[in-house]
Amino acid sequence: MPRWSLGIMLLLAACAACTSASWSATRPAAGPPRLEFSAHGGGDEEALAAAGEGITDGVPHDADELAAHEPDDAHEDHDDGEDPEEDIDASVEHAPADGGKPTAARSPLTDLSDADIERMLREDPASIGCLSLGATNAGRLFNGVQMPEGEGWKHLSPAQAWGTQETVDFLIRAITETRRQHPDSPPLYLGHISARNGGPLSPHVSHQAGRDVDISYYLTPQRPGFHRATAKNLDLDRSWGFVRALITETDVEMILIDSGVQKLLKEHALQIGEDPAWIDEVFQVGSRSRRPLIRHARGHANHIHIRFYSPVAQASAARAHGLMAKHGKVQPAVRYIRHVVKNGQTLGILAKRYGVTVESIQRANQLKGTFIKAKRVLNIPHPGGSAGAAGAAGATSAPASPPVLRPPVIPARRLPPEHATSRRRTPAPSPG
Known part of the structure; x- marks a missing residue:
């Protein structure tokens, strides 16, 4: 065989292998993939990119849907407290941060019997706590x-600002x-925390369990609503x-910042004397932290x-969830697929495509009618599994076998070294 022919055959084989590898990385497996952090410390977005951008709950969007998901104006302000372009893959459960010794969360309900908790649910559900x-x-x-209400913050959407007691306390x-x-x-x-009873909150995929918060930056000058932070207007101090x-000061699980x-913020922190090693653990940008x-x-x-993290609220949920489901005190959780509406699509078309009902899509997105605009991001109830099927059918009773919830393990707070505190200079007052 001529040498040039052998070279061509080897090149074709390498191309085929690359194509196969690319497809295996982007094609969802039989079940929804669990995206993990990349070795270089990337977060949600980089994990998504590594596994095929646009995949949510194991369902890839079409290429034109991904294009529609990009905002027409990346600098557009959203002053209504909602985030139609929010790009959190909330299906990623974030591993505990590196740091000191973690603590197992404990609930006041831990030492109560099932009979005690059932009696509380019947006679005084509020006594169960958050x-x-x-x-x-x-x-x-x-x-x-x-x-x-408070002097340090203003509500953009108070009806969607419900959280756990710990979320509220930590934020304050x-x-x-x-x-x-x-x-x-x-x-x-x-902006949004959660709806009063949690569950789907349009346009988000997350914000369902009282532990997510959207809030503005400090800007100069400060304006009502959410406005893009830049080097010219960000109040760094x-x-x-x-x-x-x-x-x-809080049990924070993660913070998402562009x-x-x-x-x-990182450059400012280093300039005022924060410990470089600690700052490297905190920020993703330029970081070696995983x-x-x-x-x-x-x-x-x-x-x-x-x-x-909400240690008590999550531990109490783990203790009481099975009994609450038994007595129909909680609706089943439903997972959602994000869909960007294309021209010509209707709720009927989407319902048929995803195997759900029009009514379930309306409920998941608080739609009063059937008209939907192109480029709107909709949450589609996932029909797979008992919880998804119950949600798609609009059932209000809990599934026969509710998922087992476990108390969270809360990682130690990532505190700066003590000497860094003494070296931090007092920043000059910023204009209001």
């Missing part, structure tokens, strides 16, 4: 707490600490102070997305 049931992208909220603590250091701080603008308080904003707390997600240049 429960965060299930995953943030397929969960519920029981006995939720509404974020109150971080804002209060920021204002203690900067007494003349303007208010932050608070206050914004870093708020993020630092979230990390050091990589461009991360770079500004599990940074602050991660990039598209659509988060105009607001911060915070996810808190």
Whole structure:
């Protein structure tokens, strides 16, 4: 065989292998994939890119759907507190952060008998306390707490600002600490946490279990709503102070911030004397940490997305969930597929395509009618599994075999070394 012919055959074989590898990386497996963090420390977005961007709950979007998912104007402000382009793959359950010794969450219900809890559910459900049931992208909220009014924040959507008691307490603590250091701080603008009873909250995939929060940056000047943060308008002292308080004063699971904003905050933190090794653990941008707390997600240049652990609410949910399902006190969790509407598509077409009902899509997206616009992102109930089928059919009773919930293990807070605190200079007052 001529040498050039052998070379061509080897080249064709290599191309075929690359094609096969590419397909296996983007094609969903038999079940929904569980996306893990990449070895270089990337977060949700990089995991999605590695496994095929646009995959949510194991269902890939068409190429034209992915194009429609990009905002027409990447600099567009969303002042209504909602985030139609939010790009969180909430199906990723984030591994505990590296750090000190983790703590197993414990609930006041732990030492009660099943009979005691059942009696509480019958006679005084409020006595059970606040429960965060299930995953943030397929969960519920029981006995939720509404974020109150306060001097340090203003509501954009108070009807969708329900969370666990811990979420509310943690958020207030971080804002209060920021204002203690900067007494003349303007208010932050608070968007969605969860609906009163949790569950699907359009346009989000997450925000279902009372542990996710959307909130503005500190800007100069501060304007109502969510506005894109840039080098010209980002109030670095206050914004870093708020993020630092979230990390050091609360049980935060992750913080989503656009990589461009991360770079500004990271440079500022180093300039004022924060410990470089600690900062490397905190930020994804320029980091060697495998599990940074602050991660990039598209659509988060105009607001911060915070996810808190709620140790008591999650542990109580694990203890009581089976009994609540037994007595029909909680609706089944439903997983969702994100779909970007294309021209000519109707709810009937989508219902047939995904094997669900028109009514279930309307409920999942709070639609009163049947008209839908192109490029709108819809949550489609996943028909697979008992929970998905119940949700698609609109059932309100719990499935016969509810999923087993386990108390979370809360990682130690990632605190800076003590000497870094003494080296931090006091920042100059920023304009209000």
